[in-house]
Amino acid sequence: MPAIRALPIDLVNQIAAGEVIERPASVVKELVENSLDAGATRIEVEIEQGGLRLIRVRDDGGGIAAAQLPLAVAAHATSKIASFDDLERVASMGFRGEALASMAAVSRFALTSREAGSEEAFRIEVDGGRMQPVRPARHPPGTSVEVRDLFYNVPARRKFLRAERTEFAHIDDLVKSLALARADVAFHLGHNGKPVRLWKAAADEAALFERVAAVLGEEFPAQSLRIEQAAAGLRLSGWVGLPSAARGQADAQYFYVNGRRVRDRVVTHAVRQAYADVLFHGRQPAFVLYLELDPAGVDVNVHPAKHEVRFREQRLVHDFLFRSLHEALAQTRAGRVPAAVPQDEGTLRMAVGGAASAAPMRSWPQADGQSRLALGVREDPLGAYAALLGESAAAPARAVVASTPEDTPPLGFAIAQLKGIYILAENARGLVLVDMHAAHERITYEKLKAARSGTGLRSQLLLVPVTLAVSAREAAAAEEHAESLAAWGLELSRGGPTSVVVRRIPALLEGADVAELTRAVLAELAQHGSSRRLEEWENALLATLACHGSVRAGRRLTLPEMNALLREMEATERSGQCNHGRPTWTELGLAELDRLFLRGR
Structure with missing residues (x-):
C-alpha cells in the first residue's frame, strides 16, 4: 500500500x-x-x-x-x-x-x-x-x-x-x-x-396566491384546498390539490420544513396515505405545504446538499401530516364549495381546525315519497321541470322552493338520465353531469366504513396459528405495537428474535393471505412507526362490496331517485371521487355552454 x-x-x-x-x-x-x-x-x-x-x-x-x-x-x-x-x-x-x-x-x-x-x-x-x-x-x-x-x-x-x-x-x-x-x-x-x-414581494394573502398560481399554473388555486392546522408543536399550512386535479407525475409537489424544501420518505408516505381513498391509480397529487416546528425537532445536517432532513419524532410528524390532509380531503363533497373563499379569488379554501370552517350542509325541500334507492333522502324535484312531469305535478314543488340561486342545492335538481349511465341536473351555475354508479359506489362505501366503525372490529381465531420468519426489527415492532394491532383484530405475539406468531386476523379479512398481510403491516411499522395497511385491506374489501351493491349502469331511475342520489352526494365525504379515484361529477357553467354554441359572438 x-x-x-x-x-x-x-x-x-x-x-x-x-x-x-x-x-x-x-x-x-x-x-x-x-x-x-x-x-x-x-x-x-x-x-x-x-x-x-x-x-x-x-x-x-x-x-x-x-x-x-x-x-x-x-x-x-x-x-x-x-x-x-x-x-x-x-x-x-x-x-x-x-x-x-x-x-x-x-x-x-x-x-x-x-x-x-x-x-x-x-x-x-x-x-x-x-x-x-x-x-x-x-x-x-x-x-x-x-x-x-x-x-x-x-x-x-x-x-x-x-x-x-x-x-x-x-x-x-x-x-x-x-x-x-x-x-x-x-x-x-x-x-x-x-x-x-419577475415576482414582486407578496405583501398579503392575495399576492401570495398570485405567486402560487404563477409557479403551479393558473388552474391550481381554483382546484386546491387551503390548509391551516396546528397541534403538538407542529404547524401545517399551504394548499393541497383536489383529487380531480391530480397529475401524471410528481412535478407539482412542494414541501417545506421551516422554509427549506426537502424530500422525505415520512412526508411522502403520509401524503400517499391521505390520498389513498380518492386518487386514481398512477396519478400524483399537487401541493404546496409548509411545516413549521422547533428547529431542535429536525436534523438538517443529513445531506451535503441539504435536500433531506431527519425528524426526531418521525411518527408524530407522520401522523400529524396524515391526519391534517386526510381530514381536509374528507370534507370535500360533490358540489360543495367550502366557506372562507378569499376576496377576488376563485379558490376553494378550507381551514382545518382553525377559525374558518366549511359551511354547514343545508336541508333541501323534501316530500313524503321515499326514494327506492334506499338513500335515506325524501324529496321531490323542482317545479322547473314541468315539461317532464306536467304542470300539475310540478305545482307542489313550486310552492315550497324559492326561485333564488341561494335556494338551489349545489348539485341542483335532476332533469333527465342519459343512456342509463349519467344524471343530468341543473344548478344555479349551469349543467351538472353525474356518473350515477360511481357516485352511489362512494356513498355505499362510506356507509360501510361508518358501520364498521360503529359496530367495532371483530377478529377471527385461526384454527392453526401461523408462525412467520421476519427481521429482528419487524419482530420488535410486532411486540411494541401488539396492543394497537389487536384493536384492529390482528393478534400477534413474538415467537423468537426473528419470528412472530399470528393467532387472530380481522373477521372482514377471513380467507386473506395471512403471511402477506402480516409482513406488509410489520414492514410499515418497522419503517414508519405506524401502519394503516390493515385498514387499507379492509377498505379494499368494503370497496368491492360497495361496487357490487351500488346501482348499476343501465338502470333507469325516476327523478325522485336521481335527486335523492344528488342530495346524498352533497352530504357524503369524498363524494367527488369514487372508491377508485375516478370523478363522480362535473359541471358546465353557462359561460362554457355559451362558448360551445358561440352565443354572444
Whole structure:
C-alpha cells in the first residue's frame, strides 16, 4: 500500500465541491440561500449559457465587511453557527461554510459586497482556488457573487453537464421553489440577457396566491384546498390539490420544513396515505405545504446538499401530516364549495381546525315519497321541470322552493338520465353531469366504513396459528405495537428474535393471505412507526362490496331517485371521487355552454 499522506488543499476543495456543487443549479441554490440568510428583500439571478458561462446572484441584504471577505470564501468558515448547540437548532438556510469555498475551487469566482450603512464596497476574486487580495469596488448595499466558467479546471465534471436548455430548466425550477419558500422576497431571473421570471414581494394573502398560481399554473388555486392546522408543536399550512386535479407525475409537489424544501420518505408516505381513498391509480397529487416546528425537532445536517432532513419524532410528524390532509380531503363533497373563499379569488379554501370552517350542509325541500334507492333522502324535484312531469305535478314543488340561486342545492335538481349511465341536473351555475354508479359506489362505501366503525372490529381465531420468519426489527415492532394491532383484530405475539406468531386476523379479512398481510403491516411499522395497511385491506374489501351493491349502469331511475342520489352526494365525504379515484361529477357553467354554441359572438 502507498504511504498515507495529507491531500493538497486544492484537491480537498475540489472533492468538497463534488459533494456540494452537482450542476449550475446547485450554485444558484447555495447563493440564493445565503442571500435569504442575509435578510435580502430582493434577489436578482442572472444566467448565461445555462450557468456554464456565468451565474450572478445579487441581493440587497446585510452585506459583508471587507475584513471578512477572505473568510467568506474559506472552507468551514461561517457566521451561522458557532457551537454544537447551534448545529442542533439550525434556523438558517445555510450552515456548513463550504458552499463559497467549493464554488471558488472550480470556477473563476468573484464576491463584491457593501455593508448596510457603509459608504464603501469591496471585492475579492478567486481563480480556481487561488485567492486575490481584497480591493475597493463600486456596489450598492448588499452582495453580488459571480461564478464564471464553472468546472473549467475539472473537465471531467464539465462533460457530465447537460445541454444549456436542460441546465437552465433546473435553475428555473429551483428559483420557482425558492420563490414559494419566501413569498415576502422579490425575485428576478434572467437568461442570456432576457428576463424570464419577475415576482414582486407578496405583501398579503392575495399576492401570495398570485405567486402560487404563477409557479403551479393558473388552474391550481381554483382546484386546491387551503390548509391551516396546528397541534403538538407542529404547524401545517399551504394548499393541497383536489383529487380531480391530480397529475401524471410528481412535478407539482412542494414541501417545506421551516422554509427549506426537502424530500422525505415520512412526508411522502403520509401524503400517499391521505390520498389513498380518492386518487386514481398512477396519478400524483399537487401541493404546496409548509411545516413549521422547533428547529431542535429536525436534523438538517443529513445531506451535503441539504435536500433531506431527519425528524426526531418521525411518527408524530407522520401522523400529524396524515391526519391534517386526510381530514381536509374528507370534507370535500360533490358540489360543495367550502366557506372562507378569499376576496377576488376563485379558490376553494378550507381551514382545518382553525377559525374558518366549511359551511354547514343545508336541508333541501323534501316530500313524503321515499326514494327506492334506499338513500335515506325524501324529496321531490323542482317545479322547473314541468315539461317532464306536467304542470300539475310540478305545482307542489313550486310552492315550497324559492326561485333564488341561494335556494338551489349545489348539485341542483335532476332533469333527465342519459343512456342509463349519467344524471343530468341543473344548478344555479349551469349543467351538472353525474356518473350515477360511481357516485352511489362512494356513498355505499362510506356507509360501510361508518358501520364498521360503529359496530367495532371483530377478529377471527385461526384454527392453526401461523408462525412467520421476519427481521429482528419487524419482530420488535410486532411486540411494541401488539396492543394497537389487536384493536384492529390482528393478534400477534413474538415467537423468537426473528419470528412472530399470528393467532387472530380481522373477521372482514377471513380467507386473506395471512403471511402477506402480516409482513406488509410489520414492514410499515418497522419503517414508519405506524401502519394503516390493515385498514387499507379492509377498505379494499368494503370497496368491492360497495361496487357490487351500488346501482348499476343501465338502470333507469325516476327523478325522485336521481335527486335523492344528488342530495346524498352533497352530504357524503369524498363524494367527488369514487372508491377508485375516478370523478363522480362535473359541471358546465353557462359561460362554457355559451362558448360551445358561440352565443354572444
